[in-house]
Amino acid sequence: MRITEIEIKNFKAFYGTYRIDLRKTGKNLLVYGENGSGKSSLYFALKLFLESGDNPSHRFENDQNIFIGDPGYIKLCLRADRRSNQMTYEWSESVRETDDELIIEASRAKGFLDYKDLLETHYVHRESNTVNVFNLLVETLLANTVNPRTNRTLAQDWAVIQPPYPRRNATSQIADLESWIEIFNTELANRLAELQPKVSEILGKFGHNVALNFDFPGVKYNREDRTLDNQGIFLTVELFDRNIPEHHRFLNEARLSAIAIAIYFSSILIQPEGALKILALDDVLIGLDMSNRLPVLDMLAEYFSDYQIFLTTYDKAWYEIVRQRTSDADWEYTEFYTSESNEHEIPIHVQDKPYLEKAKVYFNDNDYKACVIYLRTAFEAAIKKFCDRKNLRVRYRENPKELQSNDFWEPIKKMELDDGTPFLGQELIDEIELYRSIILNPLSHARIVPVVKKEVSEAIEAVEKLEDKLAGN
């Protein structure tokens, strides 16, 4: 069972209707997106859509795009395989078709991790020379794993034993509390024991020849002080058969991030699978250095080959690397850009090259703001692709994210024909330069520029000409 199409309207950062086509085979999706571009909104759209079935208290309205009066929706199309019928599920203020076995099961077995979940790794090891990962595991990495005994998530089991605690003489309530604590302890201890070999195996893929141990003494209720003591899971790492006394040196942030990802993957891999298997990682890999990112791709291929994977990143270079290393047959690639109109940011997503077409559609709808964004994107995409194809020397920037459209435009502009005349022709260059300054300049959206219809229409023509020219060569 795979997702073949996602359609989102007026949800979180999405303004208007957006469709992402994952083809009949339900390909994986790689998303590049600027911050604020709706990349994370896509992640949350999927997450909340899946969770809404089992959690009716979360209402679509809560995340409806706040600038919009028109009600929105999220629709997912699913297919068991390319030959079977497509089923559409909708979640909106008025329709809740996610209350379905398939969706609820997908939610229970899903893997959704975002970069914020890993921020905790920056704090854990600073305490002392023991690494206490209790909060990281209980509140984040294992929070949504299910206790087979209570049929609740670990986070819910944990919530049950939070304060307020009973008074000292309330013996039956204390006994109740302690029995819940025992269930929590035994389940967590058992889960850690199950995880341990899998985590070590996955860490091996990162090139860390280590064995990882969790030391979990069990939380304990202190009747005297009415506190929950022993909130600790201590990591011990054996490296090349040597015990490392000071873990915090070995366990730098990058390694700890890798360990965290390994634990998260393992926690999914020890639970049952549903029919619809989704793994979504929102910017998770940015915490890793490049040498640790590539193994993750191999891991996804090895362990999650039957999952449908959604990867997002704001790192353009990484996006390009992943693109190169994955196959078009299994992956769709899409880019999200952002713009600021008078009122709010508009995310734009670009799948393949419909952007100039999109720009025209918005132009015809008299929505010049949106049109300009697509136009700019079309322009950038065209010049980047051309540079790539022609292997033009692009100005080196230490951080590829800082590459600007100018870096691509300049070499193209300077390209000459054999006779020394500009490759693009001076007329086109002048035209593009003109509109770059007022419309196509990505910085232009920082200030509010009144957009005149005529200018926009001429800019469209210019970009169209440029596309033709570049495509023809």
Place this chain on the structure above:
Amino acid sequence: MNKVFISYVRENIEIVDRLYQELTAHGIEVWLDRENIDPGSRWEQAIRRAIQQGAFFIACFSEEYHNRGQTYMNQELTFAIDELHQRSPDQIWFIPVKLNECEIPDRDIGGGKTLQALQYVNLYENWDDSIQRILKVIQPGLSEPVINANAVEQSETQVQPQEANAYFDQGNVYQSKGDYDHAIEAFNTAIELKPDFAEAYTNRGLAHQNKGDFDLAFKDHAKAIDLNPDYAEAYFNRGGAHKSKNNYVHALVNFNTAIELKPDFAGAYNHRGVVYLDRGDDDCAIADFTRAIDLNPDFIAEAYTNRGLAYHKKGEIDNALKDYTKAIDLNPNFVAEVYYNRGSAYGNKGDFDRAIGDLNKAIELKPDDAKAYSNRGVAYHGKGDFDHAITDYTKAAKLNPDSTEIYYNRGVAYGAKGDFDRAIIDYTKAIQLNPDSPIAYNNRGVAYHGKGDFDRAITNYTKAINLNPVFVNAYCNRGETWLHLEEWDKARADLSVARKMGIDIVALFHNEYKNVEAYERANRVKLPEDIAAMLTQRRRSRFPKTEKFLSADGTPLESPDILNLLAKLRNAGPPLSQYLQTRPTFGLKTGASGAFVVDSATRDQLIADHPASADILKPFLHGRDIRRWGVESPDSWLIFVHRRIEIDRYPAIRKHLEQYRSVLSKRAGKQKWYELPTTKKGTERFTQTKLICPNNYNHQTFAVDTDGFYCGDTCYLIPTEETWLCGLLNSRAVEWFYSQVSKQLTGDYLRARSRHIQEIPIPELTSTQKSLIGKIVDYLIFLQGQPTTRSGDLAHARDAVMLGYFERIIDGLAYESYLREELHQGEKQFFNPLLDERLPQLEEIRGDKMAALQEIFERLYERMHPIRRNLFFLNSVKPIRIIEDRT
């Protein structure tokens, strides 16, 4: 002249003399020796005068007093009771004392009370404490400030702090006696003597406050604060004055300051708690009362009462009950309100007998409280005793003619008795008082329907529906009335709305009319086929026709999903009692378990003393010894002396029981003093294989007992060989069903009560399926008895998980039994995959049973095993989501 008069009988002279010594040792003058009065000197008058002038009257009751035919004491009591009529009821004057175990005579003291209503002192139980209690009552009334008359004269010229203090103390004594005018006078003098006497100002303020002179009170408190800005008590008193005037914000500010100045000021916490309570901030109130209790003040009973009230308001009835009980234990004659509160809390829990007991007490202490009558009526009502209920409602309505609820409830009671005319009058009255109550209209509709006045019934139901468009019962009722009017379309419409909203109309209809044919015969009518079809084919079930009493606001409707699911579970099979063809029973009520239940040391001794004792010493269980699946081996033995036993064959036992003879003789029933209230025949229900559970429990706690334990009345027994039922009864499906049903039957509180167990539906299963459940029940009984599954030692975490996992498998099997269709729709099966496993019976396992079960567990727990998967994804089945809802 302040003297204490002691009235007694001659036989008790020794002990009375001791009392006399104690009191005089504390400087109290006692009038005791009536023998000294000259017989010729008009004895009667002398005694009467002594009693009248006595500051207190102590009456010493005893067994000896009761055995006397004639005694002076009776005469003295008559005088004393006459005198009691003259005195203020607020102040204790007459102190009954029990010298040994005896009754206090029920002599009338007016106001519908007898001597038994007075607080008495038990001298024979704890002498010193009792004396202290007597002194506590007597001494403050006797103390008069020692004031040096000369000193007062000197005060004109010189500050005399000591004299000022003496007047201050005197003022406090007056204050405590409720004599505020004298108190104010004394404080005035104290302030004159010492003009910066902050304490005297605020206490005078208190006296003004008690008199209702708030302006003067505020002035005095302000002055006290002026004189001493850090004087916590003055803020506290001012807060109290604001509170009395309902200036809650001012009260809070003052109490806060008092607490800030004196963080261990228990009284301030208590009063601030009351303010929070009045403002509806229950949690803050509870925190403050708890603080007050922890600080252990004198008025701890009050703090417990208040906290009980706060819990009660929050709906935490068990906590409320604990606090009320604590308050009553601390001070049995506290106030009517505590009994009223506790009675109401018991009522909310459905424990009507206890509720009535407490409300009786409340009414006795405060005979004009409409609420107490009304709630006692509700309790009688809950017991099904409509006549008493109506009497109480009537009394309540007389005392408080403006309460909708009382008329409404009386209407329900009349309706239940079939007296529809009176019911209609009451509902009409309720509607007049509150014209927006859909439920009153609905009920009036039911009453009209009962009278056969269908048109009026329709009008009323319609009104109810207009007021609350999702009022399911009204649709259902109106549909039924349309049937009688032969308005088929309308009937069809209403009934399908009711059905859609989750009402089991089939069950209702069958309850009322047996079946369609019977209805058609009785009403000489032919129902249209589709309507007849709507109303057939389902099993008997019971749903309330009228709304439950207690809530007159029309809100208590369950969601249709829940009602539907309940109906579905009920329809899965016959109720337990019908399935087993027997009714579950309570264990044995010994009436004196201290005598009949012994530990093994005592048991061994009894057998050593005489070997025949062994024949009638039986292993014994209390409810608290029962665990899920098995029992905690208790160290208890029952001396089974059934009726008509030849006790002389068991001399050691007889000797043992002899120690308790006086207690044992007082038990109710016809048995001899040494006998249990049971015959020898009654033993079979203990010795045969049975399921047992504790009388009260929060989670399903059934165990299989094959060891023939005898059980106390805290246990509930289901005699059966079908031990698989233990699995079913411990499942979450049954736990949910049961909590819902007991909620419906006994109010809104979840604690399950075993007497409704017999209503649990037992789904229809094949013998193979039952034996599969039985097999896993056996595993669980075995695992429950293994130390590693319950040690909490994380080295054995997997064993604990194994126990939990097998319990989960039982849950899965129970769900499949009750909700076959729903589970199979999502391809969730438990029976078939488990049957494929060909699991061994526990006793078939040779060698290490634990290792064998671990191996089975590992197999079934494997990531993609269908059992593991199906359990993991159970939450995708909607009814199970309702049952396992995390709230």
